Each structure stands twice: as structure tokens, then as C-alpha cells.
Amino acid sequence: MILELDCGNSFIKWRVLKAKAVALMAEGVVDSDQALLESLRGLDGLALSNCRLVSVRTVEETVALTAMLEREFGVTVVCAKSAREMSGVKNGYEDYERLGLDRWLAMLGGFHLANGACLVLDFGTAVTADFIAADGEHLGGFICPGMPLMRNQLRTHTRKIRYGDLAAERALASQAPGRTTVEAVERGCSLMLKGFVLTQLEMARAYWGQDFTVFITGGDAELVAGAAPDARIVPDLVFVGLAMACPFS
Ligand SMILES: Nc1ncnc2c1ncn2[C@@H]1O[C@H](COP(=O)(O)OP(=O)(O)OP(=O)(O)O)[C@@H](O)[C@H]1O
Ligand SMILES: CC(C)(CO)[C@@H](O)C(=O)NCCC(=O)O
Ligand SMILES: [K+]
Numbered sequence: 001m002i003l004e005l006d007c008g009n010s011f012i013k014w015r016v017l018k019a020k021a022v023a024l025m026a027e028g029v030v031d032s033d034q035a036l037l038e039s040l041r042g043l044d045g046l047a048l049s050n051c052r053l054v055s056v057r058t059v060e061e062t063v064a065l066t067a068m069l070e071r072e073f074g075v076t077v078v079c080a081k082s083a084r085e086m087s088g089v090k091n092g093y094e095d096y097e098r099l100g101l102d103r104w105l106a107m108l109g110g111f112h113l114a115n116g117a118c119l120v121l122d123f124g125t126a127v128t129a130d131f132i133a134a135d136g137e138h139l140g141g142f143i144c145p146g147m148p149l150m151r152n153q154l155r156t157h158t159r160k161i162r163y164g165d166l167a168a169e170r171a172l173a174s175q176a177p178g179r180t181t182v183e184a185v186e187r188g189c190s191l192m193l194k195g196f197v198l199t200q201l202e203m204a205r206a207y208w209g210q211d212f213t214v215f216i217t218g219g220d221a222e223l224v225a226g227a228a229p230d231a232r233i234v235p236d237l238v239f240v241g242l243a244m245a246c247p248f249s
Contacts, residue, residue: 001025001046002248003075005036005053006238007065008102009125010148011219012036015239019049029219033065037072048073052246054080054101054238078246080105087112087244092138103128103141105241106217111136112244113234114213119204120237121197121228123218125149129200131207139207144196147220150189161185172223193220194227201228 006013014036015027026043030036040046051069055062066077082097082104084090089111093099103122107130110120117134121127125148130141145153151168154161163182171178171186178184197216204212214231216224221233234240 001048003040003048003051003069003073004239004242005051005055005065006102006242007053007055007057007062009056012065013238014039015236016040016043016046016048033068036065037068040073046073048075050248051075051077052080052242052248053077054105054242054245056100056102078248080242080245083245088136089132090137092140100128102238103130105245106130106215106237107132107138107241108244109234109237109240110213110215112240113215113232113237117204117208117212119200119212119214121200121214121216121218121224121231122237123147123193123216123220123224127193127196127218129196131204133207134211142200146218147189147193147223150192151185154185154189190223193224197224197227 002017002019004015004017011029011031013029016025017023018025028039030039062079069075069077080101082101084096087108089108091099091104106120106122110118111132118132120130123146125146127144127146128141131139133139161181167182168186171183172190175187178187214228215237216228216231216233217235217237221235225231225233
């Protein structure tokens with residue numbers, strides 16, 4: 001069995017695959033190393049042969065998680081690393097090691113699935129966009145705050161914006177102008193993200209006409225999916241790239 005981990009800024013996405021068969025055995029989203037450990041310990045018949053992970057956390061945090069997994073499950077953990085070029089994709093950053101590894105893996109996965117020019121959009125804590133041309137050249141990308149950061153900034157820097165998670169979820173059932181604070185904020189922020197998607201599509205069309213594939217991934221992918229009806233929603237795009245970057249011989 002293979003354990004795969006995508007360690008983002010707020011959450012750890014994990015899944016266990018039956019080796020080789022690539023059949024999913026279990027998966028989950030947790031908010032701490034300890035919660036990950038509890039989820040994994042709770043799995044019946046877990047017998048890990050390999051583990052691979054991608055992290056955008058600090059080296060210290062990633063080392064601590066890796067050590068815990070090696071200690072608990074007796075596996076060697078392979079971590080995705082930066083590269084100038086891989087699987088036909090050329091990293092477009094001036095300093096290739098500065099490009100977030102989650103972006104890099106999603107790009108590898110996207111270019112592989114598209115077999116041509118693609119726009120990769122990731123809606124997590126942060127939102128990112130990356131442009132990869134048909135020859136694999138990464139043109140660069142954009143980073144902006146995601147839904148969790150936008151709503152928390154409003155909550156933190158105003159005195160009268162306060163509401164709970166349930167109200168937030170309900171507010172997003174419609175896009176009409178809000179008649180309550182929660183509706184106004186949640187719909188406002190969600191429209192900012194949809195506007196972002198439309199701008200990215202415009203830019204991709206300016207580069208490539210109609211000849212490109214759009215991928216949407218990340219925890220808030222469904223929130224913006226309506227703005228790009230032709231996009232492929234691929235929740236595990238980072239894992240597609242992770243398997244490419246960290247194969248087990
Ligand atoms: N099952 C889920 N568990 C946690 N968050 C979820 C889930 N489904 C949707 N979300 C939403 O996804 C967002 C977080 O996205 P995601 O998990 O992709 O990013 P992250 O790990 O926090 O950050 P990063 O951008 O660094 O990867 C939050 O707004 C959260 O509400
Ligand atoms: C932008 C995030 C936070 C998205 O998860 C991550 O990819 C990251 O920390 N990147 C490093 C900065 C950069 O990509 O330029
Ligand atoms: K991510």
C-alpha cells in the first residue's frame with residue numbers, strides 16, 4: 001500500500017492506494033499531523049510499503065511529519081523536489097526552487113493529462129494560476145488569496161462582520177446580492193474568485209485561441225466551476241503530478 005500526502009498551508013490531504021493496482025483504499029483531509037496519525041491508525045489492515053509527499057510547509061514542519069511517519073509505519077518517505085524541467089514541463093520561474101511544489105506538481109499532472117497547452121487553477125488557502133504552453137514552457141502564473149483568507153481578512157479587520165460556518169455554507173446557495181452580512185461577504189468573495197477565473201480564461205485565449213485545456217483543483221474548486229463550464233475539475237491533480245515526480249521503481 002502507498003500513502004500519498006499533499007501538505008498545504010491549512011490542511012493535509014492524504015490517501016492510501018493499494019500498491020500497483022492504483023485502487024483507492026482510503027482518503028481524507030486533516031488539519032494537523034496528530035489528526036493524520038489518528039486517521040491512519042484507525043484504518044483496518046494498513047500495511048504501507050511506500051510513502052510519497054509534497055509539502056509547501058517549512059522544512060522543519062515537513063521533516064517532523066516525515067520522521068513521525070517513518071517512526072510509526074516503518075516506511076521510507078519520498079518528498080517531491082523542485083526541478084528545472086520534468087516530464088516535458090519547463091519551470092518558468094527565474095529561481096525555479098521558489099515555485100511552490102504544489103503548483104509544480106499540478107502543472108506536471110495537467111500537462112500530462114492535456115497533452116498540450118493548459119491553464120491550471122488551484123483554489124485552496126491561496127489561489128494560484130499557471131500557464132503551460134503546448135511545448136511545455138511554463139509562462140508563469142498568479143497567486144492571490146483564496147476564499148478562507150479573504151473571509152478571514154474581512155472578519156479580522158472589521159468589527160461587525162461575524163458569522164459561523166453553517167451560515168456561510170447556506171449563503172452560497174445563491175449569487176443574488178446579499179441581504180445579510182454573511183450573504184454579502186460569502187457571495188462577494190465567491191464572485192471575486194469567479195471574476196479571477198474569467199480573467200485567466202481571457203489571458204489563455206489571448207495566448208492560445210481555443211486550443212488549451214483548463215484544469216481546476218483545490219478544496220474550493222466546486223465554488224468556481226460554474227465560471228468555466230469547459231474546465232476539467234480534477235480534485236487529485238496534485239497527486240497525479242506527485243506520482244510522476246516520485247515514482248517507486
Ligand atoms: N473536505 C474538505 N476539507 C477541508 N477543506 C475543504 C474540503 N472541501 C472543501 N474545502 C475547502 O477548501 C479550502 C481549502 O483548500 P485546500 O484544502 O485545497 O487548500 P489548503 O491545503 O488549505 O491550502 P493550500 O492552498 O496551501 O493547498 C477551504 O476553503 C475549505 O473550506
Ligand atoms: C502559493 C502557495 C501558498 C499555494 O499553495 C504555494 O504554492 C507556495 O507557498 N508557493 C511558494 C511561492 C511561489 O509559488 O511563488
Ligand atoms: K494546494
